[in-house]
Structures are given as C-alpha cells and as structure tokens.
Amino acid sequence: MTLRTCARQPEVMAMLGRGHWPEACPAELKGHLEDCRGCADLVRVTQAFQQARAVATEEAGLPAPGVLWWRAQLRRRNAAVEQVGKPLFGAYVFALAITLLVAGAVVVVQARQGFPWLAWLGQSHGDGLTPSALLASGGGLAILIPVFAMVAVVGAVVVYFAAERH
Numbered sequence: 001m002t003l004r005t006c007a008r009q010p011e012v013m014a015m016l017g018r019g020h021w022p023e024a025c026p027a028e029l030k031g032h033l034e035d036c037r038g039c040a041d042l043v044r045v046t047q048a049f050q051q052a053r054a055v056a057t058e059e060a061g062l063p064a065p066g067v068l069w070w071r072a073q074l075r076r077r078n079a080a081v082e083q084v085g086k087p088l089f090g091a092y093v094f095a096l097a098i099t100l101l102v103a104g105a106v107v108v109v110q111a112r113q114g115f116p117w118l119a120w121l122g123q124s125h126g127d128g129l130t131p132s133a134l135l136a137s138g139g140g141l142a143i144l145i146p147v148f149a150m151v152a153v154v155g156a157v158v159v160y161f162a163a164e165r166h
Contacts, residue, residue, distance in 0.1 A: 005038065006036050006038050006039050008029065008032055008036070008039060009038065009039055009042060011029065012029065012032075012033075012039045012042055012043065013042065013046075015029070016042075016043065016046045016047075016050075021043065021047075087162035088159060088162055090162070091155070091158045091159045091162045092159075094155075094158060095151065095154075095155030095158065095159075098151050098154070098155070099148075099151050099155075102147050102148070102151055106143075106144050106147070109143075
C-alpha cells in the first residue's frame with residue numbers, strides 16, 4: 001500500500017467535480033490514467049458515487065422546487081388565516097354570550113312585570129314607537145332597545161380591534 005498521492009490528482013478531482021469527465025478532459029490526462037492506478041481508482045469510485053446519487057435522486061421522486069415553494073406558501077397563508085380567525089371567533093362567542101345574558105335578563109324582568117309590552121305591541125294606532133309610548137309600556141322596551149344597540153356597538157368594536165391586531 002502506497003500513501004503518496006499523484007501530483008495530477010487535484011486536476012482529476014476538479015474535472016470530476018465539474019462534471020467534465022471524460023468528455024472535456026484533455027487527452028494527456030486520459031493517458032495519465034492508464035499509468036496511474038491511484039487516479040484511475042479515484043475516477044472509478046467517484047463515478048460510482050455519482051451514479052448511485054443519480055439513481056437515489058431519481059427513486060426519491062422529489063417534486064419540482066416550484067411545487068415545494070407553492071405548498072410552503074399555502075401552509076403559511078393557512079396558518080395566518082387560522083391565527084386571525086381565533087380572536088374573531090372569540091369575539092363572536094363573547095358577543096353571543098352578552099346578547100343571551102341581556103335577553104335572559106329582559107325576559108326575567110318582563111316576566112316579573114307580567115309582560116306589559118305585549119299590550120303595547122297589540123296597540124293598533126301609529127304612536128306605538130314614540131318615547132312616551134315606550135315609557136308607558138312599563139319601561140321594558142325603553143331599556144331593551146338601547147341595550148341591544150349597545151351590545152351591537154360593543155360587539156362591532158371588539159371585532160374591529162381583534163381584526164386590526166392581526
């Protein structure tokens with residue numbers, strides 16, 4: 001076994017590394033391989049590894065880089081949409097809970113008063129929506145309409161700030 005290397009070995013390695021072997025190789029370097037066993041072995045081993053790499057890459061069936069980039073972008077967008085959707089869903093649940101709480105409180109108050117607003121709804125004359133008619137109906141509707149308006153405004157503000165943050 002010899003430990004010394006050939007002086008032309010870096011040149012052979014450069015040709016192999018650039019993929020110029022054997023087409024763009026000078027004739028004198030090809031002739032050198034017949035005399036130098038070390039360089040000939042280097043060429044055989046390197047070509048075997050290159051061929052094995054080409055076969056393994058072909059078997060792996062990797063998709064095109066453009067497809068990989070597109071999939072990564074799609075995943076990133078979906079993650080962003082999901083992240084934005086979480087606060088919006090929380091705002092919707094909050095607004096629904098407040099609405100149900102207010103509606104329940106109004107029903108309880110109206111049940112204790114004997115539902116006087118039913119008589120107000122039964123009036124056939126056109127002054128049923130005036131403030132004096134609302135106050136005369138027992139005060140339930142005078143409180144109910146502003147409360148629902150307030151819930152709508154608060155819900156809209158919460159959704160606006162949740163959407164603006166993300």
